[in-house]
Amino acid sequence: MGSKPFFQKGFGGETEGAQPSGNACIRVCNPHYNQKGTKKTMSDFNVIVIGAGPGGYVCALKAAALGLKTAVVEERDVGGTCLNRGCIPTKALLHASEVYAEAKGAEAYGVTVGSCAFDFTKMHEKKSETVAKLRGGIESLFKSAGVTLLRGKGVVEGSGKVRAGETLYTADSIVIATGSTPARPPIPGLSQEGVITSDELLEGEATFDESLVIIGGGVIGVEFASVYARLGCRVTVIEALPRLLARMDKDLSQNLQMLLKKKGVKVLTDAMVKEIVRDGDGALTVRYETKGKEGAAQGSRVLVAIGRRPNAAGLFAPGVEVETNRGAIVVNDRFETSLPGVYAIGDVSSKIQLAHVASAQGTVVAEEIAGVAASVDLSTVPSCIYVSPEIGSVGLIEEEAAEQGYDVKTAKVMMYANGKTLIVGGERGFMKLVFDGATRRILGAHLMCERATDMISEFSAAIVNGLTVEQMASVIRPHPTFNEAVSELFEAAARL
Ligand code: FAD
Ligand code: NAI
Secondary structure (H helix, E strand, C coil), X not given: CCCHHHECCCCCCCCCCXXXXXXXXXXXXXXXXXXXXXXXXXXXXXEEEECCCHHHHHHHHHHHHCCCCEEEEECCCCCHHHHHHCHHHHHHHHHHHHHHHHHHCHXXXXXXXXXXXXXXXXXXXXHHHHHHHHHHHHHHHHHHHCCEEEECCEEEEECCEEEECCEEEEEEEEEECCCEEECCCCCCCCCCCCEECHHHHHHCCCCCCCEEEEECCCHHHHHHHHHHHHCCCEEEEXXXXXXXXXXXXXXXXXXXXXXXXXXXXXXXXXXXXXXXXXXXXXXXXXXXXXXXXXXXXXXXXXXXXXXXXXXCCCCECCCCCCCEECCXXXXXXXXXXXXXXXXXXXXXXXXXXXHHHHHHHHHHHHHHHHCCCECCCCCCCCEEECCCCCEEEEECCHHHHXXXXXXXXEEEEEHHHCHHHHHHCCCCCEEEEEEECCCCEEEEEEEECCCHHHHHHHHXXXXXXXXXXXXXXXXXXCCCCCCHHHHHHHHHHHCC
């Protein structure tokens, strides 16, 4: 999605409680806005957003902040996949399992924990408590921003017309933000009991599996493998491609694969699943083929995590056509679909299915509808994976940079000499930088270390702002921190 042409650096946008910005002044003096600064309309709403996930709710809040009369239609809980059965619940379970793993290793730091056990039901309860708090937060934000929440399924009846439940509403613009659902490949035996997706695992009953087979060694696969392996489950990951996280930097994949194996996870790559059958003893057997040889992995349940499909089922009334590509709604770089006045954002239309991408697109599309310049640069997207140690990656990997004709240079530092890493007993980690030897600009960064998911934003800021290796090396970073390794990385790069 190349929205760069209409991104303008230096545009402030509006934040709650801020002094009137340039845009607020424009609204007050604008004949299209009433005295309260709300855009005039003959429709029920200026904007109706369908779906209240991170794309939809951020879009609605931004639209309301920009003076648009806004409604959101949601058929389930607000917060979407991310809050209810995605980002937040997985990270809550990852954290709970990490607390358990740390408690087991506490002796090494002179802390006696006594007997150490876990209660999976309580871990799920704690997760649900966090989710409920955040959900309540979104509903309050809607109320305070004046966003109308319409409960029910949203159906586009044509340009400017949305049916929410039984009621037909009109809107000047419609934003589709209906997200995605887990993909289910046509594997024999997939529909039987015990074969689940992340939806059932996170929203269903808290059932701890002594053994789990995960089909798919992508992001969901490796995060769940981490949770379950930490709790002592026998985990097998079956991945069709030659390595885990196949689209990421090779060193990240290799290091992760090695660390997962060290924790007892069986990782099978280049493996194609043939069928899933139930054995006489009640367990499930996944039969696969790898490099011409047949094999089998057994588990009490099977988690299918092979990607997610855009969710547009039943979204358009009969006779309403919109262009799609393999189920994804096709949009231009202003997020317009083939139906006039109808936009699409987030997982339902985006090549990158991440919450922060959906939210950033939500902000930009609201600005587009309000007629103000985009405040977010959508060209640089960080990806984070919450395994141990964490993974943070942004920009180009070496191979991509070479394909694009850059004078590719790379620098790498290992984390074993970093003081903070030694203090916390961090696992084998590294930071890798990809930059252009000709301009010295940073092209990509790939971190696998403690707090990589927080530290990656420093590299995103450098890429978005076209900063050089030398500019980044000139910054003092505090001691002792994991971040000191960033200085070391840029110093190493500056020598190249
Ligand atoms: P969604 O969040 O899917 O929201 C769509 C909303 O639309 C839903 O609430 C749905 O009920 C509603 N809806 C659908 N159709 C209709 C209709 N016709 N009428 C009314 N409402 C409708 N991303 C990250 O960035 N970081 C992570 O750590 C992360 N972890 C993840 C972990 C898991 C297990 C999963 C599955 C995903 C994870 N993701 C993560 C991806 C992230 O959840 C999605 O990219 C994000 O939720 C997409 O946001 P969205 O607003 O496009 O759609
Ligand atoms: P994914 O695309 O990350 O990984 C799917 C994996 O399954 C791929 O490696 C693919 O090669 C493999 N695969 C496909 N078919 C297969 C088969 N038949 N047998 C074996 N392997 C097969 O998708 P995943 O993990 O389902 O995640 C979906 C989306 O959710 C991702 O796009 C990601 O963006 C998002 N997500 C993000 C997280 C984060 O940001 N931390 C965490 C979890 C999910």
